[in-house]
Amino acid sequence: MEENPFKKRWRKGLRRIALVYPNVYASGIANVGLQFIYAYLNSIENVICERFYLDVYKGLRSLESGTPLRDFDIALFSLQFEDDYFNAVKIIENSGFEGLKVAGGPCAMMNPKPVRRFFDAFVIGEVENSRVLDVISEAKSIEDLEFDGIWRDGNVRRIKPKKLNFYLKKQIVAESVFGRSLILEVGRGCVRRCSFCAVRQIYSPPRWRDVKILTEFAESYRGHVNKVCLIAPSTLDHPRIEELIERLINMGFMVSPSSTRVDTLDDDLIELLVMGGLKSLTIAPESGSDELREFLNKGFDNEQIVDVVETARKKGIKSFKLYFMIGLPNERFEDVKAIVDLVERISRYVKVSVSINPFVPKPHTPLQWFPYTGFEDFKYGLIEMRMRSRYLVTKLSKMCNVNVESVERFAVQTILSRGDEDVSDLIELKPSLRVAMKLGLEKYLGKIPFDSELPWDFIDHGYRKESLIEELRRNVNILPKT
Numbered sequence: 001m002e003e004n005p006f007k008k009r010w011r012k013g014l015r016r017i018a019l020v021y022p023n024v025y026a027s028g029i030a031n032v033g034l035q036f037i038y039a040y041l042n043s044i045e046n047v048i049c050e051r052f053y054l055d056v057y058k059g060l061r062s063l064e065s066g067t068p069l070r071d072f073d074i075a076l077f078s079l080q081f082e083d084d085y086f087n088a089v090k091i092i093e094n095s096g097f098e099g100l101k102v103a104g105g106p107c108a109m110m111n112p113k114p115v116r117r118f119f120d121a122f123v124i125g126e127v128e129n130s131r132v133l134d135v136i137s138e139a140k141s142i143e144d145l146e147f148d149g150i151w152r153d154g155n156v157r158r159i160k161p162k163k164l165n166f167y168l169k170k171q172i173v174a175e176s177v178f179g180r181s182l183i184l185e186v187g188r189g190c191v192r193r194c195s196f197c198a199v200r201q202i203y204s205p206p207r208w209r210d211v212k213i214l215t216e217f218a219e220s221y222r223g224h225v226n227k228v229c230l231i232a233p234s235t236l237d238h239p240r241i242e243e244l245i246e247r248l249i250n251m252g253f254m255v256s257p258s259s260t261r262v263d264t265l266d267d268d269l270i271e272l273l274v275m276g277g278l279k280s281l282t283i284a285p286e287s288g289s290d291e292l293r294e295f296l297n298k299g300f301d302n303e304q305i306v307d308v309v310e311t312a313r314k315k316g317i318k319s320f321k322l323y324f325m326i327g328l329p330n331e332r333f334e335d336v337k338a339i340v341d342l343v344e345r346i347s348r349y350v351k352v353s354v355s356i357n358p359f360v361p362k363p364h365t366p367l368q369w370f371p372y373t374g375f376e377d378f379k380y381g382l383i384e385m386r387m388r389s390r391y392l393v394t395k396l397s398k399m400c401n402v403n404v405e406s407v408e409r410f411a412v413q414t415i416l417s418r419g420d421e422d423v424s425d426l427i428e429l430k431p432s433l434r435v436a437m438k439l440g441l442e443k444y445l446g447k448i449p450f451d452s453e454l455p456w457d458f459i460d461h462g463y464r465k466e467s468l469i470e471e472l473r474r475n476v477n478i479l480p481k482t
Ligand code: SF4
Pocket: 190, 191, 192, 193, 194, 197, 198, 199, 200, 233, 234, 261
């Protein structure tokens, strides 16, 4: 059951806008950016906006009134994950929708070329404090979608609000991936420089919300929900995070951060989080090796990880989730073994579950030029990665819960992430590496020369490409020679 303070009734003359989230409701409703778009569009007098989720009528009818998607004038798609491209295209095909199709979200901001064929335009950036939503809601034809931050052709500069000095006055409260909670977006962008991370580039510069705005908003939900989830790419880096958590706890809320970083977790903060109801801690060492982690610019070592786990255990946290990647540039087999060693040290005295993802070199990052699997010979790299995955499953499953993601699946994700317009052919078929190879798309898995033009070069995120190369050169000196 959701509490929806924005529900609007259809009457003749209203323009119908569909907000389509091509994935499940529980993750869609947790997205405060989408909640803003929904509330904003419904505040426009002659517009009605309704939502579509993959697991509600298969994305073909609206959640609010069950109205078929094809009856809407405009459809706004949110592309949060590359895997969603397949769902989005199926929804378009199966619904018979023929109105204007606009896509936005982080995938559009990174590289919309693979899905360009399926949409009329893309929103590149964050829409608050701009007229983008008004322009879209008034558009009758593709030509009307000419505006700053809307991309159809040529180059585009990302749009963003300079400050986060606004917040939704109301929020839909529902059972989301964070449980039934009030969601407070405490910031956007990130002050850190992890070299594999696109968020630091595509949401730059880092911006924080004032504690006053956040606590005033939370105040109006006292008694309605008992949990607050704090959202940001690196939540605990908020400059007044302890004060914020303390005030929320004093207001009677349980508090849960969406992400935690080892080097922000000192004694006091852990204690505060435990007081806020935290029972398990998620941390992302990314690698078991200090050298590779330094190359990734993570800024902490194995000793710090073990210390934090030990401190958290003493404060009452009993279970830990650890995230690692394999297939990192110049990764040696001993680096993979280092994951096992680190997990072994930790799992001696606490309950651990481990999640391991193959590394995807993302657009707009210093690692964007590296080959998938880390090896230049793609076929050899695949064999090696499968072997490394099997090794990790065998070793780790003896000491903890372990999930190692499929090397093939993440290869497809890399193609969707780094590909050009020809990747649309794959999206019309199915997410399969074998199919991708038949289409000759494995070229997007290889090493990219620094002087190549990249499919996403047309997006200006406010950084120079040379600065990524300089950063990479500085970090490469840290790498052990393979
Ligand atoms: S801390 Fe997280 S969001 Fe920030 S740069 Fe690193 S990976 Fe990206």
